[in-house]
Amino acid sequence: MQRRKAPLLRRLAGVVFYNLPHPMRRRIVRIATPTYTLGSVVLVMDAERERLLMLRQPPGKRWSLPAGLLNRREQPIEGARRELNEETGIEADLEELIPASPCAVVHTSGRWVDNVFHLERDPETTQVIVDGHEVWDAGWHPVDDLPEMTRATAKLLAHYGLGPLADQG
Template sequence: MRGVAYQTFYRLPHPVRRRVVRLIVPKYLVGAVAIIKDSEAADPGRLLLLRQPPGRSWGLPAGLLKKAEAPEVGAARELAEESGVVLDPTDLTPATPNAVVHAKGWVDMIYLGQVPASTTPLVVDGGEVLEAGWFSLADLPRLTPNTAKVLGLYGMGPNAS
């Protein structure tokens, strides 16, 4: 029976097959996240975090990718837009694992980078981002649940294993 279903499916015109797949398969939004460390800080290091509305918790520079945008380009763009930190996309390293699938329907591509905090000004717009700052990994502020989850995957923050 399964074989018959596949044969029938592959006989359909390509546009129809694509429409059928889009109706059946879950859809995911793809975002890019930048985990930026202070290159001058001694162990355990410092991390760039942002406080965004409503402003109760802190998170990482992140956002959705634009259509056909490479993930590392999106991570660098979001980092610059949200914090004023400008890095060339080639200065960001894909984290391992590079993709984090969230249960609520999006995938984050994670990138790591470093800048010297003492000479890197932080600039926020006050609308999308209320505040940006450097925080010791040993004394992080209250994190958003997604930020705690992502950092934990890379051995940082309250969920580090």
């Protein structure tokens, strides 16, 4: 195997870097590498997958899905369950949250990744509770007649053949 010699400045930078204390090296790497945001989304639907639970949240009139950012070191399925409960009052066991296909959707040029889960609930018997602050309204909507939604929600739903952009999914 033949090795190419790195330019002098690069070699010097490498020597300096690897002689730094480990915590300092880790901090430099974290600052220098691209970051991304992780979230979890729950598609709450009836057994026939004919109705979808959607939320209207501040600041607008458009609808979205139960979702939120993951806390540090939180598993996506745990974040999905937490956000679902915080935003709708619906409690779900981890076994009930089924990874969607695809199970992750990448947004904003790879800087945002949503982990997506399905949850089956009966709209007639499921009590949905909103706080009026984080969520203004919640409603079950026929999948073939969804309300005006945020652009991000429309793009996410397109991956599952739903919403106004379904033909682009």
